[in-house]
Amino acid sequence: MNEMRYQLDLLKAMNQKLNAKERMYRLICDTAENAYLYYAFDRDEVFTLGRWDDFFDFDIKESRDIPRLFDAVEETYMMPLRDVLFAEKNHQGEASVECLMKDRRSWVRFRVDIVYDEDDKPVDKVVCAENISKMKTQKDELMYMAYYDGITGLYNRNYFVRLLAEFLRRAAETKTIVSVILIDIDDFRKINDGIGMIVGDELVQQFGSFLKDFESENVLVCHMNSDVYCMAIYDPVGSRSVEHIHKQIQRRVKEPFQLSSGHLLQITVSMGVAEYPEASTSALELINCAEIVMFKSKTMGKNTIQYFDAPILNEFIHNVEIENKLKEAVFQNNFVMHFQPQYFTDGRKLRGMEALIRWKDNGDHTMISPATFIPIAEKNGAIIPIGNWVVEQSIRQYAEWREKYGVDFIMSINISALQYGRENFVSFLMGLLEKYQVNASQIELEITESILISDFKGVSEKLMLLRGSGIRISLDDFGTGFSSLSYLKKLPIDTLKIDKSFIDTVLTDTATRIITESIINMVKTLGFESIAEGVEQEQQFEYLRTVGCDVIQGFLLGRPQPPEDIERLLEELKD
Numbered sequence: 001m002n003e004m005r006y007q008l009d010l011l012k013a014m015n016q017k018l019n020a021k022e023r024m025y026r027l028i029c030d031t032a033e034n035a036y037l038y039y040a041f042d043r044d045e046v047f048t049l050g051r052w053d054d055f056f057d058f059d060i061k062e063s064r065d066i067p068r069l070f071d072a073v074e075e076t077y078m079m080p081l082r083d084v085l086f087a088e089k090n091h092q093g094e095a096s097v098e099c100l101m102k103d104r105r106s107w108v109r110f111r112v113d114i115v116y117d118e119d120d121k122p123v124d125k126v127v128c129a130e131n132i133s134k135m136k137t138q139k140d141e142l143m144y145m146a147y148y149d150g151i152t153g154l155y156n157r158n159y160f161v162r163l164l165a166e167f168l169r170r171a172a173e174t175k176t177i178v179s180v181i182l183i184d185i186d187d188f189r190k191i192n193d194g195i196g197m198i199v200g201d202e203l204v205q206q207f208g209s210f211l212k213d214f215e216s217e218n219v220l221v222c223h224m225n226s227d228v229y230c231m232a233i234y235d236p237v238g239s240r241s242v243e244h245i246h247k248q249i250q251r252r253v254k255e256p257f258q259l260s261s262g263h264l265l266q267i268t269v270s271m272g273v274a275e276y277p278e279a280s281t282s283a284l285e286l287i288n289c290a291e292i293v294m295f296k297s298k299t300m301g302k303n304t305i306q307y308f309d310a311p312i313l314n315e316f317i318h319n320v321e322i323e324n325k326l327k328e329a330v331f332q333n334n335f336v337m338h339f340q341p342q343y344f345t346d347g348r349k350l351r352g353m354e355a356l357i358r359w360k361d362n363g364d365h366t367m368i369s370p371a372t373f374i375p376i377a378e379k380n381g382a383i384i385p386i387g388n389w390v391v392e393q394s395i396r397q398y399a400e401w402r403e404k405y406g407v408d409f410i411m412s413i414n415i416s417a418l419q420y421g422r423e424n425f426v427s428f429l430m431g432l433l434e435k436y437q438v439n440a441s442q443i444e445l446e447i448t449e450s451i452l453i454s455d456f457k458g459v460s461e462k463l464m465l466l467r468g469s470g471i472r473i474s475l476d477d478f479g480t481g482f483s484s485l486s487y488l489k490k491l492p493i494d495t496l497k498i499d500k501s502f503i504d505t506v507l508t509d510t511a512t513r514i515i516t517e518s519i520i521n522m523v524k525t526l527g528f529e530s531i532a533e534g535v536e537q538e539q540q541f542e543y544l545r546t547v548g549c550d551v552i553q554g555f556l557l558g559r560p561q562p563p564e565d566i567e568r569l570l571e572e573l574k575d
Helices: 002-031 063-072 075-085 133-147 157-174 188-195 197-212 242-253 283-299 310-332 370-380 383-405 417-421 425-435 450-454 456-468 485-490 500-505 510-526 538-546 563-574
Strands: 035-040 045-050 094-100 107-116 122-131 178-185 219-225 228-234 269-276 305-307 335-344 350-360 410-414 443-447 472-478 495-498 529-533 551-553
Touching: 035 063, 045 063, 063 075, 075 094, 075 107, 133 157, 157 178, 157 219, 157 228, 157 269, 157 283, 178 188, 178 197, 178 242, 178 283, 188 197, 197 219, 197 228, 228 242, 242 269, 269 283, 283 305, 310 370, 335 383, 335 563, 350 370, 350 383, 350 563, 370 383, 383 410, 383 417, 383 425, 383 563, 410 472, 417 425, 417 450, 425 456, 450 456, 456 472, 485 510, 495 510, 500 510, 500 529, 510 529
Parallel strands: 269 305, 350 410, 410 443, 443 472, 472 495, 495 529, 529 551
Antiparallel strands: 035 045, 035 122, 094 107, 107 122, 178 228, 178 269, 219 228, 335 350, 335 551
């Protein structure tokens, strides 16, 4: 009797312990964010736990109800889910699958764990349903950021390079051409600076949306950065040929872009094309080649398309070499000054000299033309220290010659637009005149029309200050740029230089002769002095003297010469 009571008490205690554990497990499941399904194989019993009702609008009370879960997911995921829910058929201990639910608003990960007995027969199965929508969204956002551009929705640069590399791999196998087109919106910086970056971004979006229409299995479109796009075309023929796409782009940009701000923007684009395998067999090098010819397109007036070829690459490499050497030359002051005399047509008396910089390459000791390195220096900003050096050396040299030979003449110094645009330019120049004790009236600054374009008012004010101090102002290369006659009546200039391109044909071309004589007569009427550049023949000199040109400059009476040769000339004048 006592033994039986003992057994009953023991069973009761064990039952209470089991009930307590069951309550604990149920509490854990109910407070979790997941839904659970438990299935006992030997008893064919099914229980649902946790937040089942938050996931599904049906109950599962028998094992035959489990397939109802298939109807809760999108059709694409039904078979993968079946394989997971009945993983015991493949003797798996665990399995999982991510499924998009039919409401298309949520993602659920189904995870199954199965317990087997010592005979490898399934005993218990637990199915856990976990809502992974937030994680999936974050993952998708990260994936999007990894592959796509945030402004345009086009492929980003890194992913585009990977896809282009795959194009090239396929092309190598099939002996097919791949074209790469780099597209740049012309003068985009002016849009950003003038209207604002938000408007600029919307323009980038709209143009990117237009380019996206070209995308296909064999056409990739990428937003590289800012206003630059890149396209890759596998087997460019027919509607996906470079010529067809170029025509479509040109047709589109003829129409203005309507922006939400109300602005109507008319744009042009410059394009560069490089092809595999002619230009390169590497994705990055192919893009680089397209970029090189795109910049070539810009230097040729923009709104054009250029195709890669060897001469363009050689020119680019040469310019890069010059730019690298130029940095070293600026640092080491590897420049020299030459001076070209200017003479009055009346009596051929010395009027002055133009200071001209020369660069002797330390490597091969050849002279590099200013026409080659000055444009590069203007692009990379080296023109500022170079220009300042030229100004100081010219004024210093003039002071030395005046002291030594006592000969008065005008020293003409070329000033770049960047140099002139510096806020301290006027004070810098006046400081040098004071330092070397040079009379301002003996210095002439030669400016080109390009200086006037960006800020006519600011330029005019500086010219007034310089002119007020006694410095002479010369307008160089007249007739080769915009040549607005309004400049002549508004600017405080003393001298106008007629470009060499007119003098070259003035004796043989009637139209050139008419223009040249008109310029000289106009200059004389306005009270300016006229200088003709590039005079190389006696006949040219006589003609210019006859039509009233005041001064000539050219090989006929004097080439650009180093200081020691100029000193011999000054010595003769002294005597």
